[in-house]
Amino acid sequence: MTQQPIVLPYGDPAFVADPFPFYRMLCQGQPGEDGPVRRAVIAGGLEVWLVTPFEECLAALSDPRLSSDVRLATDPRLMRQLPVAERESVLGNMLRADPPDHTRLRRLVSRAFTARRVAELRPHVQEIADRLLDAVVPTGRADLIEDFALPLPVTVISELLGVPTDDRRAFQRWVDHLLPWGAEPQDPAVVERAWRQMRAYLTGLLATKRVRPGEDLLSALIEARDEQRRLTEDELVSMAFLLLAAGYITTVNLIGGGIAALLAHPDQLRTLRDDPALLPDAIEELLRYDGPVNPGVARFASEDVSIAGVDIPRGATVLVGSALADRDPERFPDPDRLDISRGDSAHLAFGHGIHYCLGASLARMEGEVAIGTVLRRLPQLALSVAPGELRWRPTGLRGPERLPVTFTPGASLAAVPS
Template structure:
C-alpha cells in the first residue's frame, strides 16, 4: 500500500454536498491534517482560522508551482495564462498589482454601477417570463452565470456576441466531462484573449483591457504573457466566484426565512447580509495551493519544504474559536471580518466590483420577486463534484 493510499480521503460525494461536516470533524481532531486529494495527491490541509489567516501572509509559503517538491500537478495552464497574480510570489506580484491598480480604479468600478443594475434588471425580466411560462426558472443559468460576464465583458470591452462562448469555456474548464474537454476550453480561452488584445491594439476604447495594453506598449514592466495572463485572471476571477456567490447567496437566504424576512423588511441590511454570505457560503473552499520554501511548523505539525499546503478559508469561516456560533447564518453578525476575498498581498483587487455585483443581484431579485421560493426540495439540489468549490449546478426558483 502506498503512502498516498493510506492517507484519509475526505473529499467524497458526501463532502461535495456538505463539506462543513467533514471540516468540523477534522478541526476537532487537529488543526492540520495530511490527506489525499481525489486523484491521490497528498496535501497538508490547514483548517483553523488563526493558522489560515497567519499563513496567507507568510512568505515561506510560495504560490510558485516551481517550488513544489512532491510532483503536485493541480490545475494546468499554458505559460501565457499562468503568469498571473495567483501564481507568482511577492516581488513580481507587487509589480503586476501596482500596474493593474493604475487601471482598475474605484472610479472605473463605480462607473459600472448603472450598467450592473441594467444588466440585473434585464436578466430579472428573463426570469419573470420563464417563471410565468414554465412555473419555474433556473437562477444559475438564467441570472447568476450571465450577470458577471456581462459586467466583466463591459469592463474589458468584450463584444457582446463573444460572452456566451466564453461563459461556456469557463464552465467547461471548471466542470469538464474529461481532460480533453478541459484542455480544449483552456486553449479556446487563450486564443480568444490573444485575438482580443490584438483587436484592441488596433481599435482601443476606454475600457480596462485597452488601458492594460497601453501600460504594456508604453514600456512599463509588463510582458506580453503577463498581459494575456492578467486578462485571463480578470475574466476568470471576475466571473466564476461572483456567479456562485449570487446563486449560493440566494439559496442561503431562501433556506433561512427569518433572515430573509428581516432583509426584506430592512433593505439597508443588504451590505451586512452580503458579508455574512461571503463568510457562511462562499463557494471557494481552498486558497490557491502553496509550497513551503523551507521546513515549517503549522499548528504543531512539521511540514517539509516542497510539500503541498492547502489553506482552507471555508473551514476557517466555521471555526468556533474565531466566530461565535459559526454554523448560524446571521445577517446581524457584528464581526464582518472574513477571508473570502483573500488576505494580505493576495487580497482580491476586484473586491469592490464583486460586492457591487452581489449586492445589486440579490437586491434586484428580492425587490422584483417578493414571494421567491425554491422550486425543488433543498435535498434534491445537485452539487459540483469538486473539493475546491461548493457550487450548486442548478437552482430552480419560483415566484411563489
C-alpha cells in the first residue's frame, strides 16, 4: 500500500471548478497503488481514510462503528475548528449525535418533513419562486444564486421555523462565517464571533417565542423543551441552528449547481424543456451527477475497523466519498454522462442509514419547483459569462458562488392580467 497519502489539490482552480477528472484518476489508480480505501489529505490539511466505491460507501454509512461524534477523533484540529466556548452546544445536535440521542432528537422534528407536509408546502413554494422571478423577468438578466437559488430555500425554512423576515440576512451572514467554505479553516476569531452572535440571536428568538408561540417548528420545539423535558436548552439552541443552516444551504447548491449543469449540457436542458414530466428524474440525476455534498461526509472510528480489507485505527477520520461513489462505473453505467432520463434514484447525495437527510423530500420538492419554474419562465436561458469564469465553492458544500445569466425579457406574472 502506498505510504504517502494522496493530497486533494484544493489550490488548483481546475480541481475546484471540476474535481471529477481527479476523482476518476484517483479511483482508477495505478498498479501498486492503494485500493478502494486510502489515506488522503483534504481541506485544512486534515488526514482521512477516503472510501470511494459505492458499495463500500453504502456499508460505511450504516456501520455503527463509524460515529458522527467528532469528539472521538484523535486529530485535535477537528475540535479546534469549532467555536471554543460553545463546543458542547455545537455538538448537541442530531447531525453529530449517535443513538440513542440521535433517535430522540430526530423524532422531535421528523413530522415537519414528512411527504404529506412537504406536498402541502408545494403551492406556497411555487408562489415564492414566481415572486422572486417576477423581479427579474422584465430585465432579461439575473444572478440566479443571489436573486433566486439563495432566497427561495431561505424563505421556505425561515417560514417553517418562524424566523422573522427582517432577520434572515443576518443569520445568512453568520452561517457563511461558520461553515467551511474554503480550502483552509476559517479564522477562529471570525468563527467564534459569528457563533456568539448566532447564539445570542437564537436565544433571544426562542425567548420571544416562549412568550408568544406560533404555529411553527421552533415553537413546537420550545414546548418539547419546557413542558415535555425532551430537550436540554443547549440541544434546543443547537437544533434551531442546525435546522436553519441545513434547511437552506444544500438546497441553494442543488438549485444553482443543477441549473449550471443543465446549461453545460444543452441537449439535456432541451429534453427537459420539451418534457417537464422528466423533472423528478432530472433532480435525482443532478444530485447524482454533481450534488451539493462533495467529496462526502466524515465519520469517526469508535473502534478499530476494517473496510474493504483495510485496517483503520480507532479515532481515525473516515471520509465516506459519496460524490465519488455516485460516479462509480460498477454502480452507474457511463457515470460521467449527465442523463436526466437515467431513472435511477439510488444515489448517496442525501446519505444513507440513520443520518439520511431529514429534509430530502423538502429539498427535492424545492429543486423541482425552482428548476421547473426557471425553465418555464426564462426562455433562451444562457450564461452571461464563459463557463470557465464561474467560481465554485472549493470544498464541503459544492455549488457556484454566482450564476449570471441572460434570457429573453418578459412580463412578470403580477403584471399579466387575469
